[in-house]
Amino acid sequence: MRKYILLNILLWTILFPVTARGNNGQERTINILYTGNLNGELEPCGCSPKTDFGGVARLSGYIAENRKALSPYLLIDAGNFAGDDTPQGRLKAETLLQAFSAMKYDLTAFQKNEMKFADDFLSSLIERYKIPVVSNTHHYKLSISKTKYTLNMHISADPGDHEINQLNILLTDLPLSVSKEMQGWDVIINSSGEILEEPFSLNNTIIVTGYPKGKKLGILTLHIDNNGRITGFKHRWQPLGTDIKEDKKVRQILNDYDSRVAGLLKETERPLKETSYLGVAKCAECHQPFIDIWKKTGHAKAFLSLEKAGKSSDPECLKCHTVGFGEEGGFYSIATTPGLANVQCEVCHGTGRDHLMNFYKPLEHVTEAVCLRCHTKDKSPDFSYKDYLEKVIH
Numbered sequence: 437m438r439k440y441i442l443l444n445i446l447l448w449t450i451l452f453p454v455t456a457r458g459n460n461g462q463e464r465t466i467n468i469l470y471t472g473n474l475n476g477e478l479e480p481c482g483c484s485p486k487t488d489f490g491g492v493a494r495l496s497g498y499i500a501e502n503r504k505a506l507s508p509y510l511l512i513d514a515g516n517f518a519g520d521d522t523p524q525g526r527l528k529a530e531t532l533l534q535a536f537s538a539m540k541y542d543l544t545a546f547q548k549n550e551m552k553f554a555d556d557f558l559s560s561l562i563e564r565y566k567i568p569v570v571s572n573t574h575h576y577k578l579s580i581s582k583t584k585y586t587l588n589m590h591i592s593a594d595p596g597d598h599e600i601n602q603l604n605i606l607l608t609d610l611p612l613s614v615s616k617e618m619q620g621w622d623v624i625i626n627s628s629g630e631i632l633e634e635p636f637s638l639n640n641t642i643i644v645t646g647y648p649k650g651k652k653l654g655i656l657t658l659h660i661d662n663n664g665r666i667t668g669f670k671h672r673w674q675p676l677g678t679d680i681k682e683d684k685k686v687r688q689i690l691n692d693y694d695s696r697v698a699g700l701l702k703e704t705e706r707p708l709k710e711t712s713y714l715g716v717a718k719c720a721e722c723h724q725p726f727i728d729i730w731k732k733t734g735h736a737k738a739f740l741s742l743e744k745a746g747k748s749s750d751p752e753c754l755k756c757h758t759v760g761f762g763e764e765g766g767f768y769s770i771a772t773t774p775g776l777a778n779v780q781c782e783v784c785h786g787t788g789r790d791h792l793m794n795f796y797k798p799l800e801h802v803t804e805a806v807c808l809r810c811h812t813k814d815k816s817p818d819f820s821y822k823d824y825l826e827k828v829i830h
């Protein structure tokens with residue numbers, strides 16, 4: 437190999453004595469586009485413009501739109517793309533692999549999160565979506581050696597497994613502090629969930645981290661000499677905001693996911709029960725003026741927001757956009773419990789059953805803690821109790 441390279445240099449120097457360096461495939465650049473620690477995030481919820489970043493449809497759209505400028509590139513996920521091993525979590529893991537496959541990811545890694553899932557489930561996904569996987573457990577390939585753009589690469593999930601004369605890339609979710617001690621790697625893509633805003637570079641190793649929940653795409657540009665050595669690098673984050681056009685094919689994959697999630701609810705369709713929540717229609721019998729005010733607030737349109745987003749049957753959204761989803765006697769589905777859609781009176785005041793027995797028995801006192809159950813940093817970054825209360829007080 438080395439002999440061949442030397443010969444090649446000689447040849448090019450003779451043929452093109454001036455332009456030989458930095459040209460003709462000898463010194464080149466390659467982009468590593470990477471994600472890591474998506475943690476089951478298929479797309480952002482859209483609860484706030486400030487946190488509306490990420491999502492695989494935008495990711496795919498960005499790459500498609502900029503393919504020329506990004507090429508040649510490798511597209512790699514460093515693992516922890518899956519979230520929890522629940523029925524919905526399994527759908528998410530599958531949907532992400534399906535999306536990776538549609539985007540032609542070169543590789544993904546199975547790390548701690550993926551290991552929560554059953555082996556045969558994971559194997560069936562690899563088979564179905566034909567996506568190369570490395571993992572630091574005995575069930576899967578530890579590493580993959582491949583040649584792309586005439587560059588020999590060794591991509592591995594095992595910190596001790598680097599090779600000679602290859603571009604060595606490690607995908608790991610060990611803590612950053614541990615990654616920084618590792619030697620023999622050209623590039624380490626870390627998916628521990630920690631964030632390095634700038635790459636960490638020491639002893640010829642460049643360490644980058646996947647941006648949690650895929651809010652930004654990492655782009656590491658490597659300059660590589662004719663011996664396959666890295667001579668320099670650049671790094672930038674590409675935020676995936678609403679300005680980025682979604683890829684239609686991946687959008688369709690996400691829409692299919694939404695239908696399958698809706699199916700999860702149907703599969704376990706519950707019989708109607710005497711509910712513990714009364715619903716706003718009941719309160720309206722005696723508190724009409726309050727209802728009129730409430731109707732003008734965002735809370736009264738919370739379910740509509742889900743419908744517009746195609747997520748009106750997604751348990752992960754329902755818990756904050758309805759009354760008591762997941763509780764006995766709370767919202768279940770729009771078909772079975774239409775009266776409990778939206779963020780209603782009882783979300784803040786507590787269930788009204790006892791109140792009907794005795795109007796003077798005080799209901800739950802409404803405090804800031806009640807709001808914070810839903811107005812979290814991620815979903816409502818602008819939340820301030822004083823300002824928000826003003827908008828809903830009646």
Ligand code: HEC
Pocket residue numbers: 480481482483484741742745747750752753754755756757809810811812815816817818819
């Ligand atoms: C932890 C609670 C919580 C969860 C879970 C949640 N939301 Fe929200 N959502 C909120 C809150 C709170 C707001 C209002 C944010 C604000 O204005 O400060 C909001 C606002 C929104 C809005 C903006 C409405 C508008 O017109 O301004 C949309 C759309 C939305 N959510 C969709 C979703 C979807 C889709 C999901 C599930 C993927 C979801 N939400 C899950 C709490 C939640």
Ligand code: HEC
Pocket residue numbers: 714715716718719720721722723781782785787788789791792795796797798799
């Ligand atoms: C049959 C009539 C009736 C219905 C139905 C009713 N209330 Fe009341 N409510 C009253 C009366 C009467 C009072 C006490 C007098 C007052 O302050 O107006 C009261 C007081 C309250 C108060 C203020 C006192 C406190 O305990 O903090 C809240 C809050 C309240 N109701 C919420 C609700 C909610 C929520 C519902 C629906 C689940 C509801 N009510 C349904 C009649 C009703």
Ligand code: HEC
Pocket residue numbers: 733734735737738739741742755756757758779783784802803804806807808809810811821823824825826827828
């Ligand atoms: C059960 C979850 C939940 C609770 C509890 C909750 N909210 Fe909300 N809130 C929401 C959701 C969801 C939205 C977004 C509605 C939509 O889709 O437009 C919202 C929207 C709002 C908005 C409208 C934002 C805007 O600018 O349009 C205000 C204001 C607000 N909430 C204040 C409060 C306050 C104050 C409290 C506590 C006293 C509170 N909320 C408790 C879920 C909740």
Ligand code: HEC
Pocket residue numbers: 716719720723726727730735779780781782783784785800801802803828829830
């Ligand atoms: C976002 C939370 C929230 C929602 C939703 C909400 N309230 Fe309230 N409500 C409050 C707060 C906060 C107060 C102030 C008193 C307190 O601290 O309990 C209040 C006070 C009241 C009072 C007592 C008013 C007084 O003058 O003492 C009544 C009655 C009441 N709400 C009824 C309703 C009814 C009916 C609905 C549904 C249409 C509703 N509320 C929805 C938060 C909410």
